Amino acid sequence: MKKTNRDWWKKSVVYQIYPKSFYDSNGDGVGDILGIVEKLDYLKKLGIDVIWVSPIYDSPQVDNGYDIRNYKAIFHQYGTMDDFDLLLKEVHKRDMKLVMDLVVNHTSDEHIWFIESRKNKNSPYRDYYIWRDGKGDGMPPNNWGSIFGGSAWKYDEKTEQYYLHLFAVKQPDLNWENEELRKDIYKMMRFWLDKGIDGFRMDVINFISKNQQFPDGEIREGQAFGDGGPYFVNGPRIHEYLQEMNREVLSKYDIMTVGEMPGASTEDAKKYTNPQNNELNMIFTFEHMNLDCKNGDKWDLKPLDLVELKKNFEKWQTSLHGIGWNSLYWNNHDQPRIVSRFGDDETYREKSAKMLAVCLHMMQGTPYIYQGEEIGMTNVRFEKLEDYRDIELFNMYKEKQQLGWSHKKIMNAIYAKGRDNARTPMQWDDGENAGFTKGTPWINVNPRYKEINVKAALEHKESIFYFYQRLIQLRKEKDVITSGKFELLLRDNPKIFAYKRIGEKETFIVLCNFSNEHITIEDLELVSEIKNAPVVISNEKTNNNRKELTPYEAVVYSLMSKN
Numbered sequence: 001m002k003k004t005n006r007d008w009w010k011k012s013v014v015y016q017i018y019p020k021s022f023y024d025s026n027g028d029g030v031g032d033i034l035g036i037v038e039k040l041d042y043l044k045k046l047g048i049d050v051i052w053v054s055p056i057y058d059s060p061q062v063d064n065g066y067d068i069r070n071y072k073a074i075f076h077q078y079g080t081m082d083d084f085d086l087l088l089k090e091v092h093k094r095d096m097k098l099v100m101d102l103v104v105n106h107t108s109d110e111h112i113w114f115i116e117s118r119k120n121k122n123s124p125y126r127d128y129y130i131w132r133d134g135k136g137d138g139m140p141p142n143n144w145g146s147i148f149g150g151s152a153w154k155y156d157e158k159t160e161q162y163y164l165h166l167f168a169v170k171q172p173d174l175n176w177e178n179e180e181l182r183k184d185i186y187k188m189m190r191f192w193l194d195k196g197i198d199g200f201r202m203d204v205i206n207f208i209s210k211n212q213q214f215p216d217g218e219i220r221e222g223q224a225f226g227d228g229g230p231y232f233v234n235g236p237r238i239h240e241y242l243q244e245m246n247r248e249v250l251s252k253y254d255i256m257t258v259g260e261m262p263g264a265s266t267e268d269a270k271k272y273t274n275p276q277n278n279e280l281n282m283i284f285t286f287e288h289m290n291l292d293c294k295n296g297d298k299w300d301l302k303p304l305d306l307v308e309l310k311k312n313f314e315k316w317q318t319s320l321h322g323i324g325w326n327s328l329y330w331n332n333h334d335q336p337r338i339v340s341r342f343g344d345d346e347t348y349r350e351k352s353a354k355m356l357a358v359c360l361h362m363m364q365g366t367p368y369i370y371q372g373e374e375i376g377m378t379n380v381r382f383e384k385l386e387d388y389r390d391i392e393l394f395n396m397y398k399e400k401q402q403l404g405w406s407h408k409k410i411m412n413a414i415y416a417k418g419r420d421n422a423r424t425p426m427q428w429d430d431g432e433n434a435g436f437t438k439g440t441p442w443i444n445v446n447p448r449y450k451e452i453n454v455k456a457a458l459e460h461k462e463s464i465f466y467f468y469q470r471l472i473q474l475r476k477e478k479d480v481i482t483s484g485k486f487e488l489l490l491r492d493n494p495k496i497f498a499y500k501r502i503g504e505k506e507t508f509i510v511l512c513n514f515s516n517e518h519i520t521i522e523d524l525e526l527v528s529e530i531k532n533a534p535v536v537i538s539n540e541k542t543n544n545n546r547k548e549l550t551p552y553e554a555v556v557y558s559l560m561s562k563n
Contacts, residue, residue: 145225209235273324326365
């Protein structure tokens with residue numbers, strides 16, 4: 001084992017690659033592993049430390065690779081195992097690390113385990129998945145809805161039972177109650193770790209323990225199915241499973257782990273990330289991503305309330321300080337582009353993108369940058385429904401139509417929240433297909449690539465790219481960002497997100513204007529504190545008037561800490 005600081009992930013910045021959309025090296029319209037290899041110097045220039053690659057395993061691609069057919073093989077359109085070995089070698093050669101996606105709540109229904117499982121009730125693999133009898137009269141075992149729409153149960157005529165699929169029909173859930181299954185999963189994890197990868201991002205890992213009674217869920221207003229969440233989110237044996245995984249696998253390697261955990265609270269996060277519990281290094285929370293929707297339905301839109309967002313970040317920053325660890329993100333493959341969501345992707349695109357970056361990167365935790373975020377890529381508005389590719393989106397369209405939503409209302413929800421906003425090809429230059437492919441891209445390129453692309457960003461000294469580069473560098477230089485305490489300022493201001501990071505020797509004051517207005521800072525004590533303070537970073541060229549923030553201004557001041 002390498003002798004390194006085992007908390008290296010605390011100073012690291014992670015860059016997420018969605019391989020299908022990153023860079024196509026062979027002209028078939030689909031990004032691939034050799035395409036990632038070609039762009040490693042670009043990532044090194046940005047300054048990131050860790051690359052997280054979304055699933056590249058063999059898959060029928062029903063859910064873009066989150067439906068795995070073979071955990072130990074590479075999806076043919078992405079390349080070969082030799083290509084992967086080359087990628088790992090080239091990443092390490094540049095002193096960066098590689099983290100892979102671990103998808104073990106479910107597999108594809110084409111996985112050999114499931115093929116064997118559904119053959120008959122006496123198969124040794126039967127118990128690798130969750131099979132139950134129905135209630136009779138063609139009714140499934142319970143009323144749970146799938147996260148992708150429809151029932152969470154699928155009837156299998158051959159064995160006359162239902163199997164559980166919390167996601168697509170072709171993504172049957174694994175039965176973690178089965179010890180042999182867990183052993184097989186740990187064996188697979190060791191296969192990759194022994195190759196030398198540097199950790200795992202664990203897909204919906206807090207769904208793996210289910211309440212074995214499988215009770216009906218509450219049917220909320222406007223919903224067709226029951227909410228099974230209380231019975232599978234942070235389930236009864238989750239900590240037992242993660243501690244076993246840590247004991248059997250994770251603790252034996254110098255790696256980082258992050259669990260994707262919808263529905264996890266700060267109290268849950270403390271348990272998952274407290275080093276004394278021997279589970280995970282950090283988790284992804286979803287709370288701040290659910291503030292611009294009604295009743296937990298991401299498609300039912302409402303404007304962001306900045307005061308709510310501030311309170312949420314404050315809760316996570318203060319609750320985990322000195323106990324566990326935060327992961328910081330605005331974007332990923334499941335979320336729309338942040339500059340279109342909480343910024344202004346027209347008049348103030350560059351400035352609001354930089355403001356959002358400052359707001360996030362000055363907090364405590366490990367920041368995650370999603371491909372294209374560093375150049376300010378925006379949401380896309382395809383006029384035709386058939387131009388989209390996401391299974392979740394098509395299932396939602398049918399369901400909302402049945403509930404009486406108009407085509408226009410559904411399309412507006414898609415423009416705002418659809419996952420394909422994040423999945424359009426990376427915009428490398430202003431040439432054909434944004435330089436992503438010489439073939440026909442698997443999903444259309446965002447038409448704004450002529451204006452927003454890597455080539456233009458690298459040629460412009462004041463670009464969003466170089467701003468991110470500076471923020472990444474600051475995290476390495478300034479201990480206050482990694483270890484300082486968080487204190488929220490201007491709590492009830494509906495336009496300004498302001499906070500302090502208080503370190504032993506230095507304190508940062510971070511001011512971010514989330515509006516397109518000039519805002520006066522009315523807190524005289526704060527104005528006095530920043531009056532003569534040096535500027536650490538800002539998206540404004542001059543900061544002469546310290547009593548006012550210009551539209552989407554972000555500025556960080558440095559003060560000596562009062563000991």
